[in-house]
Amino acid sequence: MTKATEPPRMLEGLDDLRAQLDELDHGILNALVERDRVVREVATRKSQMGGSGVVRDPVREEAQLARLTGEGQAEGLDGFYVSRIFREVLDHSVRLQHEFLTRLIAAARPEQRDLVVCYQGIDGAYSHLAAMRHFGPRGGNVTFRGYPSFRAMMEAVRDGAAHYGVLPIENTTAGSINDAYDLLAQMDLSIVGEEVQRVEHCLVAIEQVPLSSLRRVFSHPQALAQCSNFLSGLSDCHVEAFTDTAMAVQRVGLEKDLTQAAIASEDAARRYGLTVIKREIANQKENYTRMVVVAPRPEKVDLRIAAKTSLVLALKHEQGALLNSLGALASRGLNLTKIESRPRLHTPWEYLFYVDFEGNIDDPLVNEALQELRLQTSFLRVLGSYPARRTGEPKAVSIRPAVAPAPLPAPAAPSSRRFRAEDTQIAFGRAVLGGPKPVFLVGVGAHTSREALLDSARALALAGAHGLRIENAAAALGTSGAFNEETLLAL
Helix, strand or coil: CCHHHCCHHHHHHHHHHHHHHHHHHHHHHHHHHHHHHHHHHHHHHHHHCHHHCCCCCHHHHHHHHHHHHHHHHHCCCCHHHHHHHHHHHHHHHHHHHHHHHHHHHCCCCCCCCCEEEEEECCCCCHHHHHHHHHHHHHCCCEEEEEECCHHHHHHHHHCCCCCEEEEEEEECCCEECHHHHHHHHHCCCEEEEEEEEECCCEEEECCCCCHHHCCEEEECHHHHHHCHHHHHCCCCCEEEECCCHHHHHHHHHHHCCCCEEEEECHHHHHHCCCEEEEECCCCCCCCEEEEEEEECCCCCCCCCCCEEEEEEEEECCCCCHHHHHHHHHHCCCCCEEEEEEEECCCCCCCEEEEEEEECCCCCHHHHHHHHHHHHHEEEEEEEEEEECCCCCCCCCCCCCCCCCCCCCCCCCHHHCCCCCCCCCCEEECCEEECCCCCCCEEEECCCCCHHHHHHHHHHHHHHCCCEEEEECHHHHHCCCCCCCCEEEEEC
16 A cells, blocks of 8 residues: 555554654653763763772673663563663763863863864775764864875874874784784874774675675775685675775775675665675674774873773894783783784894783883883884773673572592692693793784794794794695694794
């Protein structure tokens, strides 16, 4: 039955229901506005407490989510739906408080309310989405500007054409983005923030077409790598790297070829009028890209805000140099969250190490650690101290009736002190796991060749490492079956 022939009474009833929905949506919007007002008042009170207040209370957040989810389920709502909405609300509240506290102390931050933020790609790219998420709580007018490459974007920030840039540096599926790390070392810019962007890759085409009809798929090389399992299942289909995920969608839209598709976000498909023909095509369901926000100058971070500090350093040619350097952090209880090695440009067989750890550069313990590191390294540069974001989205809270846990099984004989009083020790190359001396193991990303892998191994062995955890060792060493996807090798 067409709209023109529907009974008037039915239309009137539907219009009434739509009016009710509009009124409810308006009420939700007003509640969010009022909630933001209260959050800003909370931030004001915390700022008056000096160093005694904290911004984020994870225990309270989880208890609050559990309560709200339980109340929603009692009213017949889906628990995941309630949890996801309120996680977003709570995350936004934390961002507002971070922004308020940062404005009080960040004298280096641009005073003007009209900001220019740049990224690599065009509207709808994942970097663009992360930029909007990060700078949304700032308020004022923010202009987002795309650039064709990482270097062009970084140069725009360096030369004053933009106030900030958003640079992706690693992905939970494809690993580190080497070009980005090299640029961080070359450019005289500071990291002033980070963003963790959930990546939900979709296959996008002109209209709903069968997968068997596709002959070409375009996307950014990182996106193609993250969806390699899905792509390998497409027959007679050529995969082609493109500058950007959103630009790949734009190309498919312009060429209007039904045999072509792109891998990008649902937002990009919507922006350019294309159709999502398949969702969730990444190798890993939990797929996140970590991005850093760069600026011409560092910005202070309130000590009540959980912070990270990033460094780039070169080691002296001494045995145990890397182990001793990282000991400057470990001895002060500073948690290392990432270490990445990259060849040092124009200096064969030397490497730069990129290090991230939890801590604020204004914390006395961090300052002590940096002073010790300067004595133990041949080169050290602080890339920045900045507010830390959660690495990934926590699992949804679901309230279920309490069930008494099953009793734990009795310990097996080999692992029980009742049967074996001495510690287990395992010979591992030139080291002993479980022995009196610490063993230093290093995780390295995927390597494309045997030579590159061995170069990394030599450099780390010289620095004092005892073993490597290697991703995709079989591909690098040209073996099959001898190595798993993650392999531990002794040095």
